[in-house]
Amino acid sequence: MTSSPALASVRDVSKTFGPRKALDGVSLEVAAGEMVALIGPSGSGKSTLLRSITGLQTIDAGSGLIEVFGEAVQKNGRLTGQARAARQRVGMIFQQFNLVGRLSLFSNVMLGALGRLPAWRGLLGMWPAEDRRRAMAALHRVGVSDYAAQRANTLSGGQQQRGAIARALVQGARAIVADEPVASLDPVSARRVMELLVELNQRDGLGVIVTLHQVDYALRYCDRVVALKAGKVVYDGPSTQLDTRILIDIYGPEYEDAFWETKS
Template sequence: MFQLKNVTRRFGNRLAVDSVNIDIPQSQMVGIIGRSGAGKSTLLRMINRLADPSSGSIHFGDVEVSALRGQALRDWQRNCAMIFQQFNLVPRLDVLTNVMLGRLNHRPTALSLLNIFSRDERLMAIAALERLGIEQTAMQPAGTLSGGQQQRVAIARALMQNPKMVLADEPIASLDPLNAKIVMDALRDINEREGITVITNLHTLDTARQYCERIIGMAAGKVVFDGTPAQLTAAAVHEIYGSDKDGAGIDESMTSTSINVANLPTGELAPQSASLKPLTLAGI
């Protein structure tokens, strides 16, 4: 069980996150929605300990995450993989090396500084890329890839951490609908196949409804909704997002990223095989 207990984060006099209490069982896929500035990203950053709570506590099982320091904190950040909207890859390094960087907290510092990776680590990285349908990009500089490909590389890097939890901060905000679907399919596959808890911030209601078994709505730093997609009624959406400048309710179609997969040309979608293809180190 993952728990946030009265978690608050202040920036000066401003409350970014206000007394949040959440319990998340292992293996849930949770979507967090809300307006910009609602506190979604700050909440994820506190879970990963990229930011510290001003008050309250964060727990994973018997471990108080918010109290961790030193190696114990680095171990938590290894177990709690973070995927960012901006991808956070090293553009000049090839894709394979970017993926293998997910092993940094699993290996001696000297090997990391010398950029020395084992055959097993290379095989793991290739397997992760194959799973996401982009193994053909392994030797390309990461900066030459499209946004959708780069986000899949970031997910492959997260898989290399062997995490217990994956946090995704607006992972599809800068992607077109097709690549958004591929990325969300990948996150759902990780959740279902490995049983890994996935918590993702989303800016589109249709995506949250389609992919997440639980949706948490935030407004002004507070949790104002916590339920299933079926419970996300028009009234709940109004409480989360409020009204537009003319006082009208939010039209969900304005944030829709839905695509009709049946109408896509053949070959548009990357293969999403349930099993990995044979691996090879040829040419690496």
């Protein structure tokens, strides 16, 4: 029996911005169906790594290689011809939701189907009936179907973020890559979004890679934690073994500032 290709395979990847190395020889493998938290102080390289995996950020030329579900996305500092197809399998969730404010929540979720349809159909709103049904089912799944007709910019942050997750479901994504998805939310909405990601991971088998500033959320919701510091991986292991000594090494003596709910 052959195993499924990894959600993401990152090998010896570096990324330089001017004099600063945002990523410095990073290697990492995330299995299909795994849920992994990326943590680390601001500027540690978390978002750069996530954007590199999805092909939104090119890496430095050299030996670095990034594969998504067995397809090379980046090699020698360039996107490959397989990058677009690989990206279609991954739903990207951003801190600021990336919804079109003037469009209804339903229309925003329907945008997830664009990769399967001619562009003109999307521009004219000529969505196939099956995709419409899929969109409403996704909105119901994430708990915001009652707001389908509302303009996105009239919704709360938590409602918009769940809409963004519904869009990834309509896309048919096999994995979700989320960059600080709860940073702009209040604690109650943040917990709902994290619980939804866990449900999609455990019930639907979607792989999830999520960057978090909140260490307590990483410990609570993710079995595996990868910590970056100054562009290097400094911890990769079970969340249960992420003790105070390791956290001080990652964040310094003020490591408790990285815990959200102890401050709320």
